[in-house]
Amino acid sequence: MSNILTVDSIVKQYGDFTAVKSISFKLQQGKSLAILGPNGAGKSTTLKMIYATTTPTSGRVTIQNIDVSANPREAKRHIGVVMQDDLLDTSLNVIENMVAHAILFDMSWKSAQKKAESLLQFVGLSNYKKKEIHELSGGMRRRLVLARALVNDPELIILDEPTTGLDIQSRHVFWNRLETLQKQGVSILITSHYGDEIERLANDVLIIDHGQIIAQGVTSELPSTYGYQDIESAYLGLTGYVEEHDEIEQTVG
Ligand SMILES: Nc1ncnc2c1ncn2[C@@H]1O[C@H](COP(=O)(O)OP(=O)(O)OP(=O)(O)O)[C@@H](O)[C@H]1O
Numbered sequence: 001m002s003n004i005l006t007v008d009s010i011v012k013q014y015g016d017f018t019a020v021k022s023i024s025f026k027l028q029q030g031k032s033l034a035i036l037g038p039n040g041a042g043k044s045t046t047l048k049m050i051y052a053t054t055t056p057t058s059g060r061v062t063i064q065n066i067d068v069s070a071n072p073r074e075a076k077r078h079i080g081v082v083m084q085d086d087l088l089d090t091s092l093n094v095i096e097n098m099v100a101h102a103i104l105f106d107m108s109w110k111s112a113q114k115k116a117e118s119l120l121q122f123v124g125l126s127n128y129k130k131k132e133i134h135e136l137s138g139g140m141r142r143r144l145v146l147a148r149a150l151v152n153d154p155e156l157i158i159l160d161e162p163t164t165g166l167d168i169q170s171r172h173v174f175w176n177r178l179e180t181l182q183k184q185g186v187s188i189l190i191t192s193h194y195g196d197e198i199e200r201l202a203n204d205v206l207i208i209d210h211g212q213i214i215a216q217g218v219t220s221e222l223p224s225t226y227g228y229q230d231i232e233s234a235y236l237g238l239t240g241y242v243e244e245h246d247e248i249e250q251t252v253g
Pocket residue numbers: 014019037038039040041042043044045046
């Protein structure tokens with residue numbers, strides 16, 4: 001199976017600080033990979049280098065064999081992005097946000113409108129298409145951003161903590177849509193703080209800390225490989241959270 005994404009030794013330095021220290025991995029066409037790591041581990045910076053909003057200090061990212069730094073516009077045609085900051089235009093209503101994004105991909109107004117209608121239906125927002133952005137709940141906003149990320153029929157969707165802050169019901173709706181996309185053959189790269197989300201969605205998992213990969217493997221196998229029961233305990237144990245937590249308990253006790 002061919003790789004949709006190849007990340008080769010990417011490094012990101014901000015002055016003297018190295019936020020990402022030589023990360024490499026591959027994502028096969030149609031597969032899903034989750035990146036897990038504590039706050040500040042370098043997850044968002046890694047994703048930003050992949051979707052070409054930050055240039056790597058060194059290393060290379062290719063999407064469908066297109067070098068992202070050399071041809072960002074061409075690479076972006078193959079991806080859809082759900083960032084932490086949704087950047088919805090609050091001066092436009094729901095469907096206008098969709099159409100404005102579709103036009104960036106050189107769609108005619110008529111096909112942009114048609115695409116927007118069908119994607120709003122896919123995420124369950126057809127009845128909200130004329131609503132203003134401020135009238136949407138947090139879960140609806142997230143679903144709108146997912147719909148917006150799909151306007152160019154991407155082969156790869158990149159999501160940065162898409163369900164953080166959502167209630168359980170909204171998280172389930174969101175997962176359900178991602179599962180539908182997976183079944184359609186779309187590849188997914190996701191960061192998340194939720195072990196259950198990763199176990200449900202991702203074929204492979206990468207745990208990073210302090211800008212480095214500290215564990216990686218098939219989601220169903222990684223915990224036992226490292227002597228843990230599930231992804232969440234593997235993550236907590238491998239990133240040293242448990243010890244810190246114990247220290248807090250000892251201090252409080
Ligand atoms: N533009 C920037 N300038 C300087 N330092 C930055 C910049 N962006 C990120 N950093 C630093 O790089 C490190 C990694 O940040 P990043 O946002 O990638 O972490 P993260 O794993 O996504 O965390 P979170 O889960 O909180 O989103 C952090 O220490 C952060 O402060």
